Amino acid sequence: MPHIPTDSDVYEVFAQSGHGTALNHVGSIVSPRPDAAWHLAKETYGRRDDLVKLWVVRRTDMIVSSADDRGLLAAKTRMPYRQPGFPTARRRDRSASPPAAAPPERRDSGLTERRDDAREPGLTDLWLALADDLFVLGNRLGEHIVDYIDLEEALAVGSIGQEALAHAGTILxxxxxxxxxxxARFFDRAQAQWQVSRVVERLTDWPSLVAGGLVIAAAVAVLAEQTAEAEQTAEAEQTGGAEQTAGAEAGAAWLPAITAIRDEQLVHLDHWRRWARALAAWPETRTEFARAYAEVTERAGDMFGARPQSHAQGVAAGAATAGPALAVTLHERLAALVGENGGPGSRLPDGPGTRTWGVGGSALADSLSRGRTVRDEYAPGVFS
Structure with missing residues (x-):
């Protein structure tokens, strides 16, 4: 009885025609056996050209994208600094002293604030504070890209650092x-005007960066989920025939970007979890990481304790912070996510705390100094 081909008999063929060239998909073949598939591929695709490599993979063993994955494959958070023309696109003439500029005005973000009063910070204030944390984390990770012998690990550190900076900019x-x-917000503010979490003060070595990266990624994912829920609720309330307001339209624009940031931070969280468990398992790093993890999580109670951004430096200690119910909800979600990914030893406080202006220690100071040095000295006129 003749063999009737099935899906498992289809093989995809990849060939490399010369040293230094890419391995390319060249076609498909049908074969009842893997060994026969390779020889059939050689005769079909290597008869006229010399091949350096020939790979044959059963189609059913491959993980491939489908039409439904188009949204996942799209670059949702653009990173223009990766493009070769990025600096030159914003050149300006520095031969004359620049005129004193008025503080840049912010447009209405359209984000659902849900403030109880004018002094209480809403979701926007929380996002601005987390953007500060992401900016410092991205800078600190940049110092550790070359610390790995393993190229893949170094690339992972670099990618997470770049995306932390991209997410910080996207949030603003x-x-x-x-x-x-x-x-101006990232490079022209004095340290006293920053409102980073106390976690940032501890980002001084690799074990602390792993613990801090895990906490910050979890916090961003939690706030993104809360923001999406708030916007979906607001959108549902808008339905009913009434014309959509400009603020509602702007708020709806948050959803795709915030969802993308959440998804990418969850990928980061998976990396941090893997690194945390490795450091906790190795005898050489177990004690050091346990200490760093305890100290970082102990400082993480203020992740959702941002003060209103409109307050001046030196705001009274009793000033309003994030709404109690919202802060408690976010803190509880953070505790669950950190405990799930970071393992035992967390000292995350039972309740949310308040952020303080001007903290950040040497981690923030070094990040600001390095960024300003590059902008001032790297190439006149490149950065505006």
């Missing part, structure tokens, strides 16, 4: 900042 744009205002 969503909050209504234009590009000059984004740059």
């Amino acid at each position: 744009v969503l909050c209504g900042f234009d590009q000059p205002a984004v740059d």
Whole structure:
């Protein structure tokens, strides 16, 4: 009885025609056996050209994208700094002293704030504070890209650092900042005007960066989920025939970007979990990581304790912080996510705390100093 081909008989063929060239998909073949498939592929695709490599893979053994994955494959958080023309696109003439510019105005972000009163910070204030944390984390990770013998690990560290910076910038744009205002916020503020978490103070070595990266990624994912829920609720309340307001339209624009940031931070969280468990398992690093993890999580009670961004430096200690119910909800979600991914030993406080202006220690100071040095000395006129 003749063999009737099935899906498992289809093999995809990949060939490399010369040293230094890429391995390319060249076609498909049908064969009842893997060994016969390779020889059939050689005769079919290697008869006229010399091949350096020939790979044959059963189609059913491959993980491939489908039409439904198009949204997942799209680059949702653009990173223009990876493009070769990025610096030159924003050149300006520095031969004359620049005129004193008024503080950049922020556009209405359209984000559902749900404030109880004018002094209480809403979701936007929480996002602005986390953007500060991401900016410092991205800078600190940049120092550790070359610390690995394993190239894949070094690339992972670099990618997470770049995406932390990209997410920080994206958050500011969503909050209504234009590009000059984004740059001014990250590079022109004095340290006393920053409102980073106390976690940032501890980002001074690799074990602490692993613990801090895990906590920050978890916090961003938690706040993104809360934001998506708030926007979906607001959108549902808008339905009913009434014309959609400009604020609602702007708020709806948050959803795709915030969802993308959440998904990418969850990928980061998976990396941090793997590194945390490795450091906790190795005898050489077990004690050091346990200490770093305990100290970082102990400081993480203020992740959702941002003060209103409109407050001046030196705001009274009793000033309003994030709404108690919202802060408690976010803190509980953070505790669950950190405990699930970081393992035992967490000292995360039982309840949320409050952020303080001007903390960050040497981790923040070094990040600001390095960024300003590059902008001032790297190439006149490149950065505006």
